[in-house]
Amino acid sequence: xxxxxxxxxxxxxxxxxxxxxxxxxxxxxxxxxxxxxxxxxxxxxxxxxxxxxxxxxxxxxxxxxxxxxxxxxxxxxxxxxxxxxxxxxxxxxxxxxxxxxxxxxxxxxxxxxxxxxxxxxxxxxxxxxxxxxxxxxxxxxxxxxxxxxxxxxxxxxxxxxxxxxxxxxxxxxxxxxxxxxxxxxxxxxxxxxxxxxxxxxxxxxxxxxxxxxxxxxxxxxxxxxxxxxxxxxxxxxxxxxxxxxxxxxxxxxxx
Amino acid sequence: xxxxxxxxxxxxxxxxxxxxxxxxxxxxxxxxxxxxxxxxxxxxxxxxxxxxxxxxxxxxxxxxxxxxxxxxxxxxxxxxxxxxxxxxxxxxxxxxxxxxxxxxxxxxxxxxxxxxxxxxxxxxxxxxxxxxxxxxxxxxxxxxxxxxxxxxxxxxxxxxxxxxxxxxxxxxxxxxxxxxxxxxxxxxxxxxxxxxxxxxxxxxxxxxxxxxxxxxxxxxxxxxxxxxxxxxxxxxxxxxxxxxxxxxxxxxxxxxxxxxxxxxxxxxxxxxxxxxxxxxxxxxxxxxxxxxxxxxxxxxxxxxxxxxxxxxxxxxxxxxxxxxxxxxxxxxxxxxxxxxxxxxx
Numbered sequence: 001x002x003x004x005x006x007x008x009x010x011x012x013x014x015x016x017x018x019x020x021x022x023x024x025x026x027x028x029x030x031x032x033x034x035x036x037x038x039x040x041x042x043x044x045x046x047x048x049x050x051x052x053x054x055x056x057x058x059x060x061x062x063x064x065x066x067x068x069x070x071x072x073x074x075x076x077x078x079x080x081x082x083x084x085x086x087x088x089x090x091x092x093x094x095x096x097x098x099x100x101x102x103x104x105x106x107x108x109x110x111x112x113x114x115x116x117x118x119x120x121x122x123x124x125x126x127x128x129x130x131x132x133x134x135x136x137x138x139x140x141x142x143x144x145x146x147x148x149x150x151x152x153x154x155x156x157x158x159x160x161x162x163x164x165x166x167x168x169x170x171x172x173x174x175x176x177x178x179x180x181x182x183x184x185x186x187x188x189x190x191x192x193x194x195x196x197x198x199x200x201x202x203x204x205x206x207x208x209x210x211x212x213x214x215x216x217x218x219x220x221x222x223x224x225x226x227x228x229x230x231x232x233x234x235x236x237x238x239x240x241x242x243x244x245x246x247x248x249x250x251x252x253x254x255x
Numbered sequence: 256x257x258x259x260x261x262x263x264x265x266x267x268x269x270x271x272x273x274x275x276x277x278x279x280x281x282x283x284x285x286x287x288x289x290x291x292x293x294x295x296x297x298x299x300x301x302x303x304x305x306x307x308x309x310x311x312x313x314x315x316x317x318x319x320x321x322x323x324x325x326x327x328x329x330x331x332x333x334x335x336x337x338x339x340x341x342x343x344x345x346x347x348x349x350x351x352x353x354x355x356x357x358x359x360x361x362x363x364x365x366x367x368x369x370x371x372x373x374x375x376x377x378x379x380x381x382x383x384x385x386x387x388x389x390x391x392x393x394x395x396x397x398x399x400x401x402x403x404x405x406x407x408x409x410x411x412x413x414x415x416x417x418x419x420x421x422x423x424x425x426x427x428x429x430x431x432x433x434x435x436x437x438x439x440x441x442x443x444x445x446x447x448x449x450x451x452x453x454x455x456x457x458x459x460x461x462x463x464x465x466x467x468x469x470x471x472x473x474x475x476x477x478x479x480x481x482x483x484x485x486x487x488x489x490x491x492x493x494x495x496x497x498x499x500x501x502x503x504x505x506x507x508x509x510x511x512x513x514x515x516x517x518x519x520x521x522x523x524x525x526x527x528x529x530x531x532x533x534x535x536x537x538x539x540x541x542x543x544x545x546x547x548x549x550x551x552x553x554x555x556x557x558x559x560x561x562x563x564x565x566x567x568x569x570x571x572x573x574x575x576x577x578x579x580x581x582x583x584x585x586x587x588x589x590x591x592x593x594x595x596x597x598x599x600x
Contacts, residue, residue: 051467077469089464091457093524101450101459108450108471112478115452118445126449166468 010059037227080173092152103169177209295426316533318486324523326479327459338506340488341495359492370484400503412502507514522587532588
């Protein structure tokens, strides 16, 4: 089976700083792929290229056989690409349910005219998406109790789950998670890992995730790409990466 | 993980009073509509005049709240869009003699298109800088109103033929304006039950996160500007037909500030806020005048009229600063506080 996402010889520079140099990576369909590396290695830059925030100086990014780079950021979710952010990017002024509903934006069809009348199709799709969220998302992520609360004051771990819920609503083919375990204790990390694994096994979602915590990620993913200073220094199975001398150097800081 | 859920669950116990509140809310809205419809039967000409003016200003304020409150695009050119609607609608009435509702719709469509044009700067700039860019709309449209004499009548403006709704005179006009205002309030509320309204708020709060959800930030911002202007256009068309005159002095920067103040004082991103703000701002000068007429002479202020105009502006300014500082959610925020107190006890 061809990879779902193929990143090929991608380079990106900010001014004189080379954030990414000839990065190549591929994400196999139906698997969990992890990008790891120390801070500043270029992990989030790679995500931002895939999301459409940055345009690389060279290289290609193919998703399911289509070239992603000419597409603006807002056109990419329609292909089935969802993501979360390292610093939770929820909308504080909206309730939990409304935040999650925003994840379905690209699939809903109401326009200003049908929305202001709120009859027929506009009302129906709104009811359908609410039912979908209530049945398949809220229970799964343990959010039912708080669906009508404003997200502003909720605890960090809960906000992380809401952001995951928002990304899952569109039933993405590729789910990109930027540091899903950041700031969590061991217990919460375990729980989040379970959610992620269930996304793959139950919904056939492909996951690409970033972390700098090696241990959590190595146990979860089947393929690992290690970045350091904007270059791929190793890629392969967790076992291969764990014993790779370059990776050990990068993490332990040996010369 | 389990702990955090318990904390969250503990705070949802107010759900039941919340539902009761929802019933009260619906009852309140129905009572308001009944009162509005019943008003002409008892009210004097003056009260009816003010009520019509309030309803027209509500329409314009609801529109500005879409642009400024929900979508977060600061605009101080709103009265110019009201002007576009007023002139377009008046010209239709004068030259084509078409019915009022059609004129108002055309005026609204014209304002929508002009709003899209002047909303374009919002794609690149935000906040105060955007507000200054919208000044361009204010001044350039005012210039057109004033200088394009063959069409707009210049400084003297246009005199609009009288419309008689169902032979009911002022009462008929009032009822029509209230009906339009109610429909447009419901439309704006509906908007925020769907993806369109959510997209406005998402763009206001985090435009990068909005993009990865598939929201086209450019289209969303333009739509927010256009819709706000379309509401302004409706208000303008009705205003022209109501006052039976359209001239540039109605569409000054001060008028734009008036509507911005209505949004801020009433409550940003809130329908109730638009209603309260527009009502308060329209009636405040009148309440002030009444107060001064009673209090003025004993205090030695004989020239009440001369005193009133500067005082009004001082109070406008103080209200805006006061609300921004003490209650950024405006009058609607005060209502919310009262509700929270009531449901807690």
